Amino acid sequence: xxxxxxxxxxxxxxxxxxxxxxxxxxxxxxxxxxxxxxxxxxxxxxxxxxxxxxxxxxxxxxxxxxxxxxxxxxxxxxxxxxxxxxxxxxxxxxxxxxxxxxxxxxxxxxxxxxxxxxxxxxxxxxxxxxxxxxxxxxxxxxxxxxxxxxxxxxxxxxxxxxxxxxxxxxxxxxxxxxxxxxxxxxxxxxxxxxxxxxxxxxxxxxxxxxxxxxxxxxxxxxxxxxxxxxxxxxxxxxxxxxxxxxxxxxxxxxxxxxxxxxxxxxxxxxxxxxxxxxxxxxxxxxxxxxxxxxxxxxxxxxxxxxxxxxxxxxxxxxxxxxxxxxxxxxxxxxxxxxxxxxxxxxxxxx
Amino acid sequence: xxxxxxxxxxxxxxxxxxxxxxxxxxxxxxxxxxxxxxxxxxxxxxxxxxxxxxxxxxxxxxxxxxxxxxxxxxxxxxxxxxxxxxxxxxxxxxxxxxxxxxxxxxxxxxxxxxxxxxxxxxxxxxxxxxxxxxxxxxxxxxxxxxxxxxxxxxxxxxxxxxxxxxxxxxxxxxxxxxxxxxxxxxxxxxxxxxxxxxxxxxxxxxxxxxxxxxxxxxxxxxxxxxxxxxxxxxxxxxxxxxxxxxxxxxxxxxxxxxxxxxxxxxxxxxxxxxxxxxxxxxxxxxxxxxxxxxxxxxxxxxxxxxxxxxxxxxxxxxxxxxxxxxxxxxxxxxxxxxxxxxxxxxxxxx
DNA sequence: CTGAAAGCGCTAACAA
DNA sequence: TTGTTAGCGCTTTCAG
Numbered sequence: 016x017x018x019x020x021x022x023x024x025x026x027x028x029x030x031x032x033x034x035x036x037x038x039x040x041x042x043x044x045x046x047x048x049x050x051x052x053x054x055x056x057x058x059x060x061x062x063x064x065x066x067x068x069x070x071x072x073x074x075x076x077x078x079x080x081x082x083x084x085x086x087x088x089x090x091x092x093x094x095x096x097x098x099x100x101x102x103x104x105x106x107x108x109x110x111x112x113x114x115x116x117x118x119x120x121x122x123x124x125x126x127x128x129x130x131x132x133x134x135x136x137x138x139x140x141x142x143x144x145x146x147x148x149x150x151x152x153x154x155x156x157x158x159x160x161x162x163x164x165x166x167x168x169x170x171x172x173x174x175x176x177x178x179x180x181x182x183x184x185x186x187x188x189x190x191x192x193x194x195x196x197x198x199x200x201x202x203x204x205x206x207x208x209x210x211x212x213x214x215x216x217x218x219x220x221x222x223x224x225x226x227x228x229x230x231x232x233x234x235x236x237x238x239x240x241x242x243x244x245x246x247x248x249x250x251x252x253x254x255x256x257x258x259x260x261x262x263x264x265x266x267x268x269x270x271x272x273x274x275x276x277x278x279x280x281x282x283x284x285x286x287x288x289x290x291x292x293x294x295x296x297x298x299x300x301x302x303x304x305x306x307x308x309x310x311x312x313x314x315x316x317x318x319x320x321x322x323x324x325x326x327x328x329x330x331x332x333x334x335x336x337x338x339x340x341x342x343x344x345x346x347x348x349x350x351x352x353x354x355x356x357x358x359x360x361x362x363x364x365x
Numbered sequence: 366x367x368x369x370x371x372x373x374x375x376x377x378x379x380x381x382x383x384x385x386x387x388x389x390x391x392x393x394x395x396x397x398x399x400x401x402x403x404x405x406x407x408x409x410x411x412x413x414x415x416x417x418x419x420x421x422x423x424x425x426x427x428x429x430x431x432x433x434x435x436x437x438x439x440x441x442x443x444x445x446x447x448x449x450x451x452x453x454x455x456x457x458x459x460x461x462x463x464x465x466x467x468x469x470x471x472x473x474x475x476x477x478x479x480x481x482x483x484x485x486x487x488x489x490x491x492x493x494x495x496x497x498x499x500x501x502x503x504x505x506x507x508x509x510x511x512x513x514x515x516x517x518x519x520x521x522x523x524x525x526x527x528x529x530x531x532x533x534x535x536x537x538x539x540x541x542x543x544x545x546x547x548x549x550x551x552x553x554x555x556x557x558x559x560x561x562x563x564x565x566x567x568x569x570x571x572x573x574x575x576x577x578x579x580x581x582x583x584x585x586x587x588x589x590x591x592x593x594x595x596x597x598x599x600x601x602x603x604x605x606x607x608x609x610x611x612x613x614x615x616x617x618x619x620x621x622x623x624x625x626x627x628x629x630x631x632x633x634x635x636x637x638x639x640x641x642x643x644x645x646x647x648x649x650x651x652x653x654x655x656x657x658x659x660x661x662x663x664x665x666x667x668x669x670x671x672x673x674x675x676x677x678x679x680x681x682x683x684x685x686x687x688x689x690x691x692x693x694x695x696x697x698x699x700x701x702x703x704x705x706x707x708x709x710x711x712x713x714x715x
Numbered sequence: 716c717t718g719a720a721a722g723c724g725c726t727a728a729c730a731a
Numbered sequence: 732t733t734g735t736t737a738g739c740g741c742t743t744t745c746a747g
Contacts (some may be wrong), residue, residue, distance in 0.1 A: 028510075028740055039718045044742065054716065069511060074488040075434060076740035078425045079723050097447055104445045106470070116489070120467050121457070138424040139466070161419060162376075244656040279655045299502045302652070305596040305629045378724055389734050394726065404732065429739050568720035722743080730735075 027070045036064035036136075063113055069287070078140065086116050087328060088141040090132060092124045092148070092213065096244065096297055098317070099147065102170070102248060106145055113329055115142070123258070124213045130155045137162055143328040149173040150214040165331035165338075169324045171215050172343065179331060179340040181324040186225070187220035187304060188313045188346040192295060193226025193267060193357045195348045199355055201265035201293055202232060205276065207252050208269045216269055219297060223267060235297025236263065240273050249276020256292075264292060265354065271296035271303045271312055278310060278353060293354040308352030320344050367484065377420045384694035386414035396421060400612055436466050437678060438491040440482060442474045442563065443497070448620060448648055448667070449497065452520070455671025456495055463679055465492070474517055474563045480505045493678045495671075499523040499530070500564040500629065515681035515688075518558065521565050521673045522693065529681060529690040531674040535568035536575070537694040538663045542645060543576025543617060545698045549705055552582060557602050557627065558619045560589045566619055569647060573617060586613070590623050599626020606642075607634055616643060621646035621653050621662055628660060628703060643704040649697070658702030670694050 033040040038057055045053050046061040050166060064070075071269075078084040089106050091099050091156055103119065110117040120136055122129035128288055130152045133144070137158065149158040149172065151159075159177055161165050169297040172182035196204055206223040208216055227235040249272065256266060256277070268274035268302030274296030281288050288294050296303060299314030378537055383390045395403050395627055396411040403411075414420075416533060429436040439456050441449050453469065460467045470472070470486055472479035487508065493515040499522070501509075508517050509527055522532035532578070548556055556573040558566055570587055575586040590602040599622065618624035619664045624646030631638050638644050646653060649664030675694060680686030 030740075040741080041718060041743095042716090045717085048742090052716070057717085071484070071512070072488045073488050073740055075428045076723090077423060077742075079429050079725085080740075080742040082723070082742095084425060094457065095450045096451075100445045100447075100450070107444065116468065116470075116485075118466065122464075127435050134421070135466075139421045140423065140425050162421070246652055250655065275652070275656060279657055302596055302625070305600065305626060305627055307632050351535065380724075391734060392732090392741085397734085398726090407733085425725055426739090427726075429722075432726095432739070477717075597741070630724040716747100717743100718747080720744090720746100723741085724739105726739085728736090728738105729746105731733085 017271040027068045028073070032061065032064045032068055032070045035068055036192040046330070047102040052110070060258040062185070074305055080138075084140045084142055085114070086118050086139060086141045087130065087131075087143045087145065087332075088136045088139075088148040089117055089119045089327070090129060090136075090144060092142055093121050094119060097272065097300055102147070102321035102324075105323075107321075109322050109325035109329070115329070116238065124211060126150060126152045126155070130158070134158060134187035137164070138295040142332045143167070145169060145324045145328055146177075147171075148214060149176065151177075165328055167324045167328045167331070170319055171218070171343065176339070176341065178338055179336070180329050180342070181320055182341060182343045183315065183320065183346070184343070185215045185223040188268050188315070189219040189222030189267075190226045191222075191346070191348055192297070192311075192313050193223050195350060196265050196293070196354060197226065197230040197232065197296060198292070199350070202238075203227065203261065203263040203353075204265040204267055205236045205238060205256060205259075205263040206247070206269075207238050207273055208242050209244060209273075210242050217269075231343045235253060238271075244270055244272050244281075246272060246276035246279070249273040249278075253280035254284070257286055262292065266292060266294045267295045268294070271298040271300040271310065274310055274312070274353075275302065275306060278306060278308075283296070287352055289355040295354050299349065303349075304351065306353070311351045312349050314347040314349050316344050316346075377418045379420070380570075382414045382418055382420045384420070385418055386410045388409065390683070407599070408607065414585065422638045432490075433492055434490045435569055436489060436491045436615065437466050437492070437495065437675070437682075438483075438489075438528060439467055439468065439469045440472055440479060440494060440496040443471050444469060444569070447650055448594075448624065450558065452497070452674075453666035455668040455673075457671075458676040459672050459675035459679065463484055465679070474561060476505065476714040477495060477501060478504045480508070480675075485506060492682045493517070495519060495674045495678055496527075497521075499526065500562060501527075515678055517674045517678045517681070519670055521568070526689070526691065527620035528688050529677050529686070530692070531677060531690060533665065533670065533696070535565045536572040537646065538665070539569040539572030539617075540576040541572075541696070541698055542647070542661075542663050543573050544580070544615065545700060546615050546643070546645060546704060548581045549643070549700070551704075553586075554615040554617055555586045555606060555609070555613040556581070556617050556619075557588050557590050557606075557623055559594060559598070560592050569619055586704075593611045594620055594622050596629070598627030599623040599628075600630035603627040603630035604634070607631065616642060616644045618644070618646045620647040621650040622659055624662070624703075625652065625656060628658075630655060638703050639705040645704050649699065653699075654701065656703070657697045661701045661704040662699050664697040664699050666696075667695050685713070 029040045029043045033043045120132045149168045164179040169181040184305045196254045200344045224235045241250040295311040297313045303310035377394045379390045383393045470482040497520045499518045516528040519531040522534045574585045590598040628644045645661040647663045653660035653662045
């Protein structure tokens with residue numbers, strides 16, 4: 016520890032290590048960052064000095080000097096949702112492999128909040144962004160473009176990404192599930208969304224509508240399950256559905272959490288699933304296959320999507336990938352017991 | 366944009382803003398950090414200049430100069446577990462309120478990995494750590510102590526925290542649940558843990574053992590549900606339990622995810638819960654009350670624990686809280702249908 | 716292969 | 732209330 020001007024205390028610095036090892040700070044820096052360029056003897060001495068002094072490399076100083084923070088930012092609607100945890104893990108695993116740190120922030124499904132969050136993160140000078148969603152305010156887009164920081168958008172699709180895209184067609188996926196339900200013989204299919212829908216939710220609802228329209232099943236029926244996704248919201252909407260006359264024969268939910276809440280609520284009300292009413296979800300979450308009856312769902316490669324997005328971003332950062340890169344992820348329709356599939360059926364798409 | 370030595374490009378700096386506003390960089394800095402100290406006229410000019418130039422404050426440079434990063438680090442066993450998401454949100458919400466950013470890292474339940482992760486994070490010079498768990502390598506402890514960074518440990522209890530503690534007695538909580546099951550009349554209670562238990566898991570198992578011993582129920586029986594916590598692990602262990610003779614009359618699980626997996630698996634096997642076998646979990650996760658039958662569990666104030674930990678940490682960072690602060694969180698035994706409680710019963714503790 | 720000089724963009728301390 | 736000076740601890744560049 017040293018004392019400098021005004022009594023600021025500081026820890027061991029590279030300079031201190033250099034002094035102990037009898038070399039210059041530059042050599043210490045090289046040992047840490049490009050060890051092959053340094054003579055083996057010196058390297059050993061430096062490493063000993065590092066151990067001896069308990070030196071801890073200062074990435075703040077490094078970031079400032081090198082103009083690279085070694086941080087990638089991940090922007091998502093909410094951290095408290097099981098829907099995104101796997102994607103977070105995908106990003107995080109790739110980041111760790113490349114000795115990059117990930118910093119996360121949530122937007123609460125609000126583009127305005129997203130704008131604030133991105134501006135706040137930009138102050139940390141991240142080397143890149145992974146952003147869930149493709150719907151942003153004009154200002155967000157301008158901010159990102161002006162900053163020149165690579166961006167990978169994901170979990171949605173668009174022909175005009177800010178930079179690069181790891182896409183998922185929520186429309187196609189939900190339409191495919193709707194068609195699968197129609198093929199199973201369901202005719203009065205109700206869709207359950209949320210009161211404050213984001214673009215991904217809207218695209219799913221539209222996919223449902225398109226599926227219904229193409230099947231010539233008359234007017235689509237969409238209910239909202241309250242502000243946020245939770246089993247409780249699913250339960251409440253199930254009660255409303257149970258009261259509908261004539262009663263729908265199938266319930267298609269925006270996601271698995273709502274679907275599970277609805278499924279369990281129907282059972283509790285004495286309404287048999289799928290005999291009285293079928294239920295299907297979206298997301299392919301872990302628990303869906305364990306429920307009784309097992310829940311039909313659209314399986315999304317959540318982990319792989321995070322992984323792919325991070326890899327693409329690192330490529331952009333390294334300069335090995337060009338701007339405009341796009342990669343579309345697929346989905347799988349999993350027909351299980353909750354829609355009357357006697358045995359688990361699978362159909363692959365995209 | 367400017368060009369300097371060697372052709373490095375850089376963005377708009379505080380200096381640039383100062384020039385446009387006709388003030389010194391220090392004034393710009395003050396407008397941003399202590400606006401009340403600046404004359405209203407100048408402030409307005411500076412703010413206009415910031416907008417005009419599109420200036421984005423550089424927290425990297427700020428951190429280096431001020432020796433405060435404005436980052437708190439959160440260390441947890443895994444990010445992909447529903448058990449911790451609420452605690453993460455608690456920390457994150459408090460952090461945001463105080464204009465601090467949170468950075469997260471996972472240890473995969475390994476103290477050795479924790480050591481690496483903490484060392485890596487220390488390079489970012491976080492202002493403090495929130496760490497899930499109180500079991501660390503000697504080196505980790507030394508590292509943290511030497512660094513002088515405030516630390517709040519949580520989700521476990523110890524008389525000797527590194528710095529401060531937001532405690533939870535896993536032992537007491539699981540013992541209380543065991544006693545509750547005994548009081549309900551169960552006599553052959555099996556405990557389900559995981560193969561790679563951390564200290565929290567061990568303390569829960571010990572709590573179970575103590576409860577069994579005090580009730581004079583003979584030898585405790587502990588099964589391991591595989592490496593990691595998942596519904597699938599719960600399902601598999603349920604099959605083993607179903608084959609035990611004489612069959613246990615209750616299954617107490619390390620957490621709600623295992624318990625849910627077991628409960629659903631029993632049902633699928635045609636074993637009635639709780640008529641044939643009771644099931645209880647730990648954690649008080651959202652879904653537990655929605656299952657049929659609803660799952661008895663030990664409710665833990667997960668969000669509040671994160672919140673409290675973050676608040677305590679910020680107090681330590683600000684210097685308003687003393688080292689050694691401790692706060693013990695309680696738990697609630699929730700007896701629900703899965704253990705035969707006809708209607709939801711609650712008992713409060715700690 | 717190694718080192719010296721000159722910053723990176725900001726803030727603490729001091730002066731005016 | 733505002734400005735000046737001297738760093739924060741590292742890396743880039745360039746010379747040797």
